[in-house]
Structure formats: structure tokens, C-alpha cells
Amino acid sequence: MRRLLLTAAVTAAAALTMTACGTTEPAADDAAKKKSGERITLTDANGAKVELDGPAEKVVGTEWNVVENLISLGVDPVGVADVKGYKTWDTAVALKNEPKDIGTRGEPSMDTIASLSPDLIVATTDLPPAAVKQLREVAPVLEVRSADASDPIGRMTENLDLIAQATGTTEKADELKEQFEAKLAEGRKALADAGLAGAGYAFADGYVVSNQVSIRPYTSGSLIGAVNEKIGLKNAWKIEGDKDYGLASTDVEGLTELGDVQFAYIGSEGDKNSTPFAGALAKDKVWTSLPFVKKGDVHRLPDGIWMFGGPESMGQYVDAVVEALAK
Structure with missing residues (x-):
């Protein structure tokens, strides 16, 4: 899997x-x-x-x-x-x-x-x-x-x-x-023009195993995290990631440390256990009390963006972030 x-x-x-x-x-x-x-x-x-x-x-x-x-x-x-x-x-x-x-x-x-x-x-x-x-x-x-x-x-x-x-x-x-460098510059400008330069931003994915929700933060050491910083966003995760992928692990309680940020995630309709933010957590009191959830600053990015891919996947990701945040 x-x-x-x-x-x-x-x-x-x-x-x-x-x-x-x-x-x-x-x-x-x-x-x-x-x-x-x-x-x-x-x-x-x-x-x-x-x-x-x-x-x-x-x-x-x-x-x-x-x-x-x-x-x-x-x-x-x-x-x-x-x-x-x-x-x-x-x-x-x-x-x-x-x-x-x-x-x-x-x-x-x-x-x-x-x-x-x-x-x-x-x-x-x-x-x-x-x-x-x-x-x-x-x-x-x-x-x-x-x-x-x-x-x-x-x-x-x-x-x-x-x-x-x-x-x-x-x-x-x-x-x-x-092309990738040009895409980063394009994304950075679009976010700056939308007043989002330096905005707090947290990207994660999550999954459900045995009815338990696990959340995986993408820290500054992740490829996604590095791209986020290149386009002018501030990584809001305070947790430390592993030495290779820059990934960490938390639960819904850990999200309370993020504060008022833009929150984004990717799931897949082909993997129902990969979308807890719109599923298992929808009625969770901790989740629904989070500032970014209350304000509607939760963004599900399009399916099919491989978070560990190459320049073209990362370019696709930049486009998705700009579309979600600067619309």
C-alpha cells in the first residue's frame, strides 16, 4: 500500500x-x-x-x-x-x-x-x-x-x-x-499579488486505520514543504520531520498548535481511507473548533498530485496551491 x-x-x-x-x-x-x-x-x-x-x-x-x-x-x-x-x-x-x-x-x-x-x-x-x-x-x-x-x-x-x-x-x-524554476517564480508572484506572501500554511495528508485517524505533516524538510517556501508561504508546522522525507506524525489534537493558518491536503477518491478531513473528522469536535476550519480555510487540492514526484508533479502542485489560496 x-x-x-x-x-x-x-x-x-x-x-x-x-x-x-x-x-x-x-x-x-x-x-x-x-x-x-x-x-x-x-x-x-x-x-x-x-x-x-x-x-x-x-x-x-x-x-x-x-x-x-x-x-x-x-x-x-x-x-x-x-x-x-x-x-x-x-x-x-x-x-x-x-x-x-x-x-x-x-x-x-x-x-x-x-x-x-x-x-x-x-x-x-x-x-x-x-x-x-x-x-x-x-x-x-x-x-x-x-x-x-x-x-x-x-x-x-x-x-x-x-x-x-x-x-x-x-x-x-x-x-x-x-520550467520548474519559472513555475516557482510564477506561483510566488501570484501569491504575493493576492497578499499571501509569508502567509502561514500547513500541508498534510491523513488516513484512517482501524477507525483511528492519523495525520502526516509535511514539514520544511519535505519536498512539498520546500516548494511551499519557494513560493513564499511560511510552513506552520512546528513538529520535526524525519531525515529523509521530512514527514512527521500527529493526530487531530496536534492540529491545535497550528493556529490561524491556511490548511491544505490531498486525498484520492480511489482510496477512501485517505480523506479523513472531509470524512472521519467532519463531526469531530476538536477538528470543527480549529480556527482554519471555522473560517473555511481548509483546501482539498486536486487528486492525482504525487507529493513525492518530479518537477512536473511539483509544478502541478504549485498551480493547485495558487488556485486554492488566491482565488
């Missing part, structure tokens, strides 16, 4: 900082490089050397953020973990082909992946080392660090760059990064 996997992810040990070498040629040279058979050598997030005969074309993605990056770069993956889940939770970058479903993000099917004969498997450090070891017996594996609360946006763009180097799409990566 999405929730369980991400909960496990935030407790994973931090991966080594990724570096890349021998791959700084401009994208214009990519086709020639492939024809000449020039090898690509990369160092991934765990320090493993990854060697390719040329830009990878038949690529498998074991996590949704790398799948999004691949498609954004113009590479349609031949295999994707939990295709149905991706289509539900990541609408910013739709699948353009009919990739093979390789199983869950936590337990991909080795047999299915092997049957695809991929040039490259792109995984994240959330995947258990034992699974990565098995994947390396099938094809070269490029691991990217899933998240880094010390520099969430930097991690997102470095992952994009590394995947671009492996697939010969560095020019497209530069274009995506420029």
Missing part, C-alpha cells in the same frame, strides 16, 4: 550522496554516442558503478518518482511498479504506453522484469538491498536516493539529472528544470 511503503521509506538508512562521471556531454551528442557504442559510466546513490553500452532505451522503474522522471525525459518505461496506483496518484505525467506491471513498489517481480530484457532498471534506496542485489542479476541497476530532508529540491533535480545521463536526455532535463 502507498502509505505503508512510504512509512517504511522514511525509516530507511540514508544513502550516500550520488555523483556522476563521464556523462557531461550535451544531449546533441547523445545519438552519435549511442551509434559509436561509447559506454556510459555512472556512480549511483549507494556508490555502485553502473556501466551502460549507450543511452538506455528499455528501462524499468520500480518507484513512481523515477517513472515520472523517465516519462518527463521522453523515455517510456517498459515496466512500471503498480501501474494502477501510478495512474491514480500521479496524473501530472501520464503513461504514454502500456508498460508491464512488475508488481508492487516494495516487492517487484524478478521474473517479470527479466522477461522484459531491460537495458536498465532504475530503483530508489527505499527498495531493500536484497531486492536490488537480485535485480542486478537481471540488468544494470541505477539507484537514486529516494529523498533528503536537508535539500529536498536539490535531491529531486539531482535524481532527474542522473536518470537523464543514463538515458541520453540531459538537454530535456535542463529544460524541465528551467
Whole structure:
């Protein structure tokens, strides 16, 4: 499940900082490089050397953020973990082909992946080392660090760059990064024009398990939190997030510390347990007494914005925030 996997992810040990070498040629040279058979050598997030005969074309993605990056770069993956889940939770970058479903993000099917004969498997450090070891017996594996609360946006763009180097799409990566920076500037201006520069803002998601509501704050160390600050909002969460995803945990009582803020969340109609703010909490006395609930400053952002995605998901998020707050 999405929730369980991400909960496990935030407790994973931090991966080594990724570096890349021998791959700084401009994208214009990519086709020639492939024809000449020039090898690509990369160092991934765990320090493993990854060697390719040329830009990878038949690529498998074991996590949704790398799948999004691949498609954004113009590479349609031949295999994707939990295709149905991706289509539900990541609408910013739709699948353009009919990739093979390789199983869950936590337990991909080795047999299915092997049957695809991929040039490259792109995984994240959330995947258990034992699974990565098995994947390396099938094809070269490029691991990217899933998240880094010390520099969430930097991690997102470095992952994009590394995947671009492996697939010969560095020019497209530069274009995506420029578009993302422009989107941040556009969002910041729109909020400032609406008198919302520096406004207190809290983003969370929540879910119901065994009739109990759990709320997950996205602190300044989260990717969403970092984007919020880039567009001029002040993160209202006082709670500390984990070292990777910048996520925390609280309950409805913990929301009383937020004060008078703008509150936003994302759920999914395809996952009824993911929308407690409009469901299980609707008649909760603590929830209904909160200042932002009384004032109508609770905003459900559109479904399908993947909170852990790449530049295009984050651009979609910026548009949604501006639409919700500055309308």
C-alpha cells in the first residue's frame, strides 16, 4: 500500500550522496554516442558503478518518482511498479504506453522484469538491498536516493539529472528544470499579488486505520514543504520531520498548535481511507473548533498530485496551491 511503503521509506538508512562521471556531454551528442557504442559510466546513490553500452532505451522503474522522471525525459518505461496506483496518484505525467506491471513498489517481480530484457532498471534506496542485489542479476541497476530532508529540491533535480545521463536526455532535463524554476517564480508572484506572501500554511495528508485517524505533516524538510517556501508561504508546522522525507506524525489534537493558518491536503477518491478531513473528522469536535476550519480555510487540492514526484508533479502542485489560496 502507498502509505505503508512510504512509512517504511522514511525509516530507511540514508544513502550516500550520488555523483556522476563521464556523462557531461550535451544531449546533441547523445545519438552519435549511442551509434559509436561509447559506454556510459555512472556512480549511483549507494556508490555502485553502473556501466551502460549507450543511452538506455528499455528501462524499468520500480518507484513512481523515477517513472515520472523517465516519462518527463521522453523515455517510456517498459515496466512500471503498480501501474494502477501510478495512474491514480500521479496524473501530472501520464503513461504514454502500456508498460508491464512488475508488481508492487516494495516487492517487484524478478521474473517479470527479466522477461522484459531491460537495458536498465532504475530503483530508489527505499527498495531493500536484497531486492536490488537480485535485480542486478537481471540488468544494470541505477539507484537514486529516494529523498533528503536537508535539500529536498536539490535531491529531486539531482535524481532527474542522473536518470537523464543514463538515458541520453540531459538537454530535456535542463529544460524541465528551467520550467520548474519559472513555475516557482510564477506561483510566488501570484501569491504575493493576492497578499499571501509569508502567509502561514500547513500541508498534510491523513488516513484512517482501524477507525483511528492519523495525520502526516509535511514539514520544511519535505519536498512539498520546500516548494511551499519557494513560493513564499511560511510552513506552520512546528513538529520535526524525519531525515529523509521530512514527514512527521500527529493526530487531530496536534492540529491545535497550528493556529490561524491556511490548511491544505490531498486525498484520492480511489482510496477512501485517505480523506479523513472531509470524512472521519467532519463531526469531530476538536477538528470543527480549529480556527482554519471555522473560517473555511481548509483546501482539498486536486487528486492525482504525487507529493513525492518530479518537477512536473511539483509544478502541478504549485498551480493547485495558487488556485486554492488566491482565488
